[in-house]
Amino acid sequence: MRRLASTSDGGAFAILYGLVVVLIVMTVAVVVDLSTMREDRRLEKLAADAAATSGAIKLNAVVGSANANAACTEAWSYLKLNLPGAAGATTACPSAKFPVNFLSCPSDVRTETAPAGPWDVTITWPVPDSNPLMTTPNISGSQTYTQPIDVSIDGTDPCGRLGVSVSRDRDFAFATVGGFTNSTTTNSSVARAEVKGNINLEMPLVVLDQSGCQALYANGVGSLIEVTNNGIIPGRMAMDSSGTGGGPSPGCSNANQYVAMKNGEGASIRALNGSDGAQGQILTVASPYAKSANSTDLCAEGDNPALSVGICPRPTSFIPITRKFWDWQYHCSSATSAPLSAPCPYAIPDYIEQLRSAYNKTVLTRAAVDANPGSWRVISGAGCTVDSPVTFSGDKNTFVDCPTYQVRATTVFQGGTVVFAGDLAVAGGASANGCLRFNYRIPASGDAPCLTTAGAVEASTAADEMIVYLQNGDLTRSNLDFVASRTFIYQESVEASPYSATTKFRQMDFGAGSSGSIWITAPTAGNFENLAIWTENFAGRKDVANTNTINGFRAATSLVLEGIFFFPNGRVKLSGQPDYFGAARSQFVSWSLEVFGGAQLRLIPDPDRTLLIPVGGVRLIR
């Protein structure tokens, strides 16, 4: 009886103990095994994200060539780094599935699965919209979710996408008590290369000459081409020329010729470092430094460009920028051709073509204007020469039907669009005072049509912005001030081609004369936001049969340029006193550019007033 009682106590304790242990172990099982599994899941997700994004950049045709094999290999390199135990895994990127080059996107989905430590990795390329990686994004939960395709984010090119899946089968350590022996986690990520990425570079100066010499030239004692910094944003400039010659451009055949050149004591080409130390960059296609620059002109490695004379920093290799980004933004057309441009990938109108189809000389004729007097005023005959001040008020459009519209006294166009059928010559006498002013609509206190020491008061709303259209003529200026506030100036120059025997070269020369100032600022909104000048003329090119034309900027007193100045076929020359209103918040895109006679061109990166260059655009999309 006693023994029975004693035995009974011990058994009860054992049973209780056993129950408690099972409860504890099951609780531990849930917590430990579940947390381990979730830690694995998180680790897999991070590894898959890193692999997909790093790999997809190799599919970006903007940065390099679309290379599926490099994309797969790059993805694997990150998987080995991020998955514990996978360092010794064998990269599985057979070129039969992931080609080094592909002319057209394969229609079949290629996948390759290989072990990486305890994990299995699957690389998928291309990734079409219908692929489960796109339609059913990987998220835990009991419900199923189908994610729709958003073309603006997901793109339309399956070959621009790379899918990475990481999965693992694991045995549970404790949960076997509860009958759970193992589990599998799978994580997938898809990234895509995009041409309009969210990684952008400020690039205030780009010269597009593909092969010629002296594409960038600081010519004369003290001449300076400088892209300064804008806080943390460093200065950057790019030279597309290989220096090897070809096409219309002679190469740097002479031993003393280079793509970037300086001539004269103190002459410099500089890109300054950002305020937090980000390096300024002179980017070149020509192999550094064989043809990019004379090694004796270069600063030492690591020198501070702001304190250096010569070409500083040393050029670094980069791919050609080409004009395509500006074409895509304002002239989005599939008609433009490689290598200078490329078919526009965006679904936006061709604003330049819209403008041309509205105002070119075959559409907007005198007869057409006369038939629509409510919208247009006409200047012609004696009105073609302005010898005393005149103001064309209001927002009415103006058609200037003159072989040459000669501005010799202050002339103000308050608003509307102004179309010049012929040349526009702003030329006061040697002692002339006055200006040609576009966009003068704010009778604000202190505002004057011509420049004052405070500059110009600019239009404050988008509706106040103007377009000046040169149908078939040059723009030249000497002595009088030229003020185009919040104005886009377009020069029709389709006739100008170096390959045509009947070429008539256009020019846009703000430079002649010995006095006067220049103030040109681009619109701040609308189709031509930030675009100050667009001309396809070939002025100033040594390599074409052209002698006396020039795209010039010469300001004796002050020079303010804000926005994008697009001269993709012409050479731009700047001269005159280096007494500018500080660095210009502008972007010069020209065939080539020269600063001479001790002038200084200083540009400051301004992401709000220039076009950013999308590079390395990669987006995680699933």
Add this chain to the structure above:
Amino acid sequence: MDRDLGNTGRRRVGSESGAAAVEFALLLPLFAMLVIGLISAGFTFHSWLSSTHGAQESARFAATLSIQAGGGSTDSWLATVGERAFDASNLGTSATARAGSVVCVAIYAPGNKFPTTITPARRVIFTADSNETVTAAYAAGTCPGMSPAAAGTDYVQVSVSRPSNFNFVLGSTQIQVEGKSTSHYEAVALS
């Protein structure tokens, strides 16, 4: 007899079974507190893991979900992400969820250009009442108690909190466990 008695008496004096029972009875409350506390802590930890997991999963999901794919408006996008947060946290749905659970989803995307009407900073807070009925409150701003990401970046925030009972025999208390996650918003529409 005497010896028997003596033996009996010694046996009674030397018996440990009663003492063990007494000791067991004395220690049982403490032991039970410890065990139940451990188990309770385990479940609370599990609740926290689930909340954190759900927040991370749904924030990562939200990172690649464009406004357009999420329903076309900021609020529909927030609702879509909120639904995933409830599901991934094993709390139920955004209509019916564990009583006392709270899910906040926020998007801060001033860089987003499309649709142009997108609100730069918008959030929704889902709250499940004692009847497990969820109400949603949409407002400007981000999730309370969460720090903003670096200036100039677009990001999404998800926080998931749920009640968890913590028992220790002599009583119990309810604590609210919370998981938070912030992701860079990748699906910014540039045009």
